[in-house]
Amino acid sequence: MSVQADKAPRRSLGSFIASQIELVGGWSAALGALLIIVICLAALLAPWVAPFDPVATDFRARLKPPSWAHWMGTDQAGRDIMSRLIWGARASLKVSFGAAVIGTLLGVSLGLAAARFRGGIVDNLIMRTVDAIASIPLLIWAIAVIGTIGPVPIVLGPITLQNEDKLLMLIGVLYLPMMTRVTYTVASAEKMADYVKARVLQGVSQGRIMLGDVLPNCLSPIIVQVTFLIAVGLIVEAAVSFIGLGVQPPRPSWGTMLADARPYILGPEWWLSFFPGLVISLTVIGFNLLGDGLREAADPRRMAHGA
Amino acid sequence: MLRMILSRALFSVATVVGVGLVLFLLTRSMGDSPASIVLGADATLEEIAAFEVRHGLDRPILVQYGDWLARLVLNTDLGTSFVTGRQAGDEVSRGLLVTMELVVLAFVFALAVAIPFGVLAALHRGRWIDQISRIIAVMGLSIPGFWLGLLLIRFMSLELGWLPPGGFVALSESITGNLRTMILPAFALGVYQIAVISRMMRSSMLDVLSADHVRTARAMGLPGYKVLLYALRNALGPVVSVAALSFGYTFGWALIIEQIFSIPGLSRSLLTAISQRDFVLVQAVVFVFTLTFILCNLAADLLNVALNPRLRGASA
Amino acid sequence: MMHMTAKPERAPLLSIRGLGISFPSIYGRVEAVRGLDLDVGEGEIVGLVGESGSGKSLTSLAVMGLVAQPGRVEAGEIRLAGRDIVGLSPKELREMRGRDVSMVFQEPLTALNPAFPIGRQLTDVILTHRPVSRAEAREIAVQALTDVGIREPRERLGAYPHEFSGGMRQRVLIATAIACEPKLLIADEPTTALDVTVQAQIIDLLRRLQAERGLSILLISHNLHLVSELCERVVVMYGGQVMESGSAEELFLRPRHPYSRLLQDCVPSLDNPRNSRLAAIPGAAPSPGEISAGCPFAPRCARATDRCTQEMPPLAQAGAHKVACWHPLSEAVAC
Numbered sequence: 001m002s003v004q005a006d007k008a009p010r011r012s013l014g015s016f017i018a019s020q021i022e023l024v025g026g027w028s029a030a031l032g033a034l035l036i037i038v039i040c041l042a043a044l045l046a047p048w049v050a051p052f053d054p055v056a057t058d059f060r061a062r063l064k065p066p067s068w069a070h071w072m073g074t075d076q077a078g079r080d081i082m083s084r085l086i087w088g089a090r091a092s093l094k095v096s097f098g099a100a101v102i103g104t105l106l107g108v109s110l111g112l113a114a115a116r117f118r119g120g121i122v123d124n125l126i127m128r129t130v131d132a133i134a135s136i137p138l139l140i141w142a143i144a145v146i147g148t149i150g151p152v153p154i155v156l157g158p159i160t161l162q163n164e165d166k167l168l169m170l171i172g173v174l175y176l177p178m179m180t181r182v183t184y185t186v187a188s189a190e191k192m193a194d195y196v197k198a199r200v201l202q203g204v205s206q207g208r209i210m211l212g213d214v215l216p217n218c219l220s221p222i223i224v225q226v227t228f229l230i231a232v233g234l235i236v237e238a239a240v241s242f243i244g245l246g247v248q249p250p251r252p253s254w255g256t257m258l259a260d261a262r263p264y265i266l267g268p269e270w271w272l273s274f275f276p277g278l279v280i281s282l283t284v285i286g287f288n289l290l291g292d293g294l295r296e297a298a299d300p301r302r303m304a305h306g307a
Numbered sequence: 308m309l310r311m312i313l314s315r316a317l318f319s320v321a322t323v324v325g326v327g328l329v330l331f332l333l334t335r336s337m338g339d340s341p342a343s344i345v346l347g348a349d350a351t352l353e354e355i356a357a358f359e360v361r362h363g364l365d366r367p368i369l370v371q372y373g374d375w376l377a378r379l380v381l382n383t384d385l386g387t388s389f390v391t392g393r394q395a396g397d398e399v400s401r402g403l404l405v406t407m408e409l410v411v412l413a414f415v416f417a418l419a420v421a422i423p424f425g426v427l428a429a430l431h432r433g434r435w436i437d438q439i440s441r442i443i444a445v446m447g448l449s450i451p452g453f454w455l456g457l458l459l460i461r462f463m464s465l466e467l468g469w470l471p472p473g474g475f476v477a478l479s480e481s482i483t484g485n486l487r488t489m490i491l492p493a494f495a496l497g498v499y500q501i502a503v504i505s506r507m508m509r510s511s512m513l514d515v516l517s518a519d520h521v522r523t524a525r526a527m528g529l530p531g532y533k534v535l536l537y538a539l540r541n542a543l544g545p546v547v548s549v550a551a552l553s554f555g556y557t558f559g560w561a562l563i564i565e566q567i568f569s570i571p572g573l574s575r576s577l578l579t580a581i582s583q584r585d586f587v588l589v590q591a592v593v594f595v596f597t598l599t600f601i602l603c604n605l606a607a608d609l610l611n612v613a614l615n616p617r618l619r620g621a622s623a
Numbered sequence: 624m625m626h627m628t629a630k631p632e633r634a635p636l637l638s639i640r641g642l643g644i645s646f647p648s649i650y651g652r653v654e655a656v657r658g659l660d661l662d663v664g665e666g667e668i669v670g671l672v673g674e675s676g677s678g679k680s681l682t683s684l685a686v687m688g689l690v691a692q693p694g695r696v697e698a699g700e701i702r703l704a705g706r707d708i709v710g711l712s713p714k715e716l717r718e719m720r721g722r723d724v725s726m727v728f729q730e731p732l733t734a735l736n737p738a739f740p741i742g743r744q745l746t747d748v749i750l751t752h753r754p755v756s757r758a759e760a761r762e763i764a765v766q767a768l769t770d771v772g773i774r775e776p777r778e779r780l781g782a783y784p785h786e787f788s789g790g791m792r793q794r795v796l797i798a799t800a801i802a803c804e805p806k807l808l809i810a811d812e813p814t815t816a817l818d819v820t821v822q823a824q825i826i827d828l829l830r831r832l833q834a835e836r837g838l839s840i841l842l843i844s845h846n847l848h849l850v851s852e853l854c855e856r857v858v859v860m861y862g863g864q865v866m867e868s869g870s871a872e873e874l875f876l877r878p879r880h881p882y883s884r885l886l887q888d889c890v891p892s893l894d895n896p897r898n899s900r901l902a903a904i905p906g907a908a909p910s911p912g913e914i915s916a917g918c919p920f921a922p923r924c925a926r927a928t929d930r931c932t933q934e935m936p937p938l939a940q941a942g943a944h945k946v947a948c949w950h951p952l953s954e955a956v957a958c
Contacts, residue, residue: 140558143578144589523799
């Protein structure tokens with residue numbers, strides 16, 4: 001350690017920001033990250049940030065255009081749109097993040113397992129099953145399954161599964177193939193690397209090598225894939241809620257708000273459909289930009305461009 | 308190569324059968340019993356039992372599935388709805404044609420825009436056309452198609468009055484009428500594909516343009532347009548795969564778009580079936596969707612092999 | 624090896640004078656090639672030797688008019704059959720390539736387009752430069768393939784590149800390069816990626832083409848054995864400039880430039896005593912940003928003086944070769 005430990009240099013705020021921007025892969029990615037952070041914070045702090053109660057109806061104030069009192073106007077039941085959007089972020093983000101988590105946990109585990117036993121029966125079995133799941137059109141099955149089960153809460157002992165929880169799990173399972181494929185491809189390639197051979201020579205078990213050495217090196221593409229999955233999940237949730245099979249009223253979600261706006265599409269109440277869609281778009285743009293930036297930053301080819 | 312095609316096709320068939328089984332199990336176990344639908348809530352147990360025997364609903368699930376599958380393959384019979392009494396196949400084929408038209412129009416539109424855009428963006432990398440195509444790509448990927456649809460209806464129909472806000476005119480009635488009702492939905496459906504395909508085209512083109520064989524072609528004095536055509540041929544491989552896959556995905560999104568524009572395609576059949584608890588129809592529609600999707604995936608694989616001679620098998 | 628007798632005073636086929644190529648780097652715009660003079664006579668095989676980064680490949684690209692942005696030819700003239708090609712328009716350059724001068728590169732595995740049969744790639748090049756019909760182009764292609772030693776050429780026109788081995792692919796590339804009968808062929812490390820046995824075949828092929836067609840060849844390589852096998856004259860480059868040039872025999876037996884001498888020493892030979900150390904030149908080749916005003920080799924040269932670091936020695940006649948050195952090795956020293 002440095003002799004001058006007590007005089008550690010202080011980095012300026014500017015250089016710190018610059019290094020963070022470079023980390024995510026450039027200005028547009030940083031912008032995306034910013035969008036995401038703002039929206040996630042708003043969702044988390046909903047009780048303190050939202051000016052109105054999202055479910056309280058007030059029929060005197062129905063269908064009011066944007067004004068100083070209601071920045072984004074009110075809906076057909078007099079509820080403040082902005083508050084509903086902020087609260088709705090919770091539901092929408094919960095579904096997309098939750099699905100991504102499930103898909104990632106399952107997918108990465110399966111991918112690592114398949115790579116670990118590469119070439120054998122386990123590998124074949126896993127990848128074939130995953131291929132079969134990949135053959136299922138996500139949206140249609142989500143709609144069909146939830147439609148068939150019925151959009152009602154399921155009570156399993158002490159846990160009540162709301163409809164959006166069902167949706168979350170379903171999407172998560174349908175995400176499986178993508179995560180498994182990515183993990184499998186990267187892990188298989190990493191397996192050939194010299195550092196893995198070195199570990200084998202040290203007598204470390206295959207399982208530990210997979211988890212301890214290979215996995216950390218796979219994280220880059222996995223993280224990139226996760227951001228894109230979240231982006232897709234947001235739109236899927238909005239679509240499913242839009243046709244009434246997602247988040248159930250009166251809980252707000254971005255998709256249900258668009259559904260509420262449908263009867264008024266040809267009327268003068270433009271704010272009903274505009275703001276929810278705008279927020280969805282901005283959030284998804286944020287994730288896409290971030291994912292793009294991360295992918296560029298992690299891409300070894302990028303270094304070759306300087307040559 | 309033939310072996311590869313056969314094994315892929317076989318796998319697809321197996322997947323279809325397997326997925327169909329899952330679907331079957333799902334609808335049979337989760338859905339309401341058809342007996343109670345048809346006979347009413349106060350049917351006696353004997354009546355229900357008799358009903359089930361009559362319609363073969365008391366047999367083991369696998370047997371029922373085998374029967375359904377056999378009927379499908381041999382008679383193209385997707386079953387008869389317990390709710391409407393009509394053939395599921397009729398309903399599905401009517402809706403399928405309409406949905407097909409929408410999806411194909413969107414796809415053609417997307418290709419026509421995305422491929423030139425992607426190529427130009429690659430050729431003029433870093434310059435304004437590249438920047439614009441990137442912005443459009445990000446927006447196309449992020450803006451939900453159905454929201455775009457809503458905005459288009461508002462803008463095009465309400466504000467400008469150029470196009471109808473929805474509804475459908477069959478091709479047989481009037482071609483222009485049909486196209487007028489299809490333009491907005493096809494556009495809304497195609498924007499996502501434009502984003503995906505143009506990005507792939509750009510990145511694939513960039514890869515190819517920096518390849519050794521392009522350098523050779525230039526070194527041999529081939530004219531610019533020929534070098535470009537060569538490169539395009541190499542670059543199309545991954546693009547075609549992606550395009551075929553996104554074509555399959557579009558069927559799902561067409562569902563939502565149809566709802567917005569009130570187009571009587573498969574989505575109407577599905578959603579009506581769901582709300583009426585008509586599980587024979589639900590199964591039929593989902594099966595057809597899945598089959599189409601799997602076929603698109605298979606086509607993507609095959610096209611990949613066709614365009615890349617190296618994948619065809621025996622080599623030195 | 625052939626003795627160089629005095630050639631009649633004809634203008635050389637390729638004549639480069641004072642070539643300068645620059646490209647941007649983190650040090651600003653640097654000259655990767657400076658003040659380069661090079662000649663290739665008609666029907667002559669000349670070797671261009673140097674380490675990676677010496678500028679030899681860039682020089683060859685300049686002759687083809689293929690120096691890509693952001694690189695730029697800053698100065699000098701390149702005369703091919705009397706015509707200065709530095710100022711040519713892109714269209715004229717394109718017509719020149721393949722017809723007057725051709726090039727084959729190092730990696731035969733990736734140099735051919737994998738999506739098209741070789742016959743198509745061959746005929747396309749022929750059709751570009753010669754006003755013949757498609758059927759005639761096919762005949763020319765078959766002839767070219769025969770000339771390079773591909774068996775059953777007619778049947779193989781429809782074959783794809785991946786169906787050929789590395790050595791055969793290189794032959795196909797050479798066939799494509801000579802199909803329009805250029806006067807000069809530039810071969811940039813044509814055998815580096817190939818087996819030793821295959822290397823010998825390609826060398827034989829090149830020699831044969833020179834004998835049968837009077838083809839001039841500029842062979843670029845870092846492989847001294849190869850160069851000594853095939854070339855009549857050799858040019859040694861270092862740090863973007865010519866250090867020495869002369870007949871192959873003279874240069875290898877009696878090198879005058881300290882760098883040439885050290886290059887020779889670096890090549891291990893079966894004649895060396897068993898436990899002798901591998902000779903290496905201390906230091907490393909300069910990166911383009913480090914080039915200074917003096918001789919580029921000065922930092923690593925045991926004979927360097929102050930003058931060497933300040934002033935670049937001109938390429939001057941010294942006995943049978945030309946040397947760019949203030950303190951060339953004496954004639955008496957033999958290898």
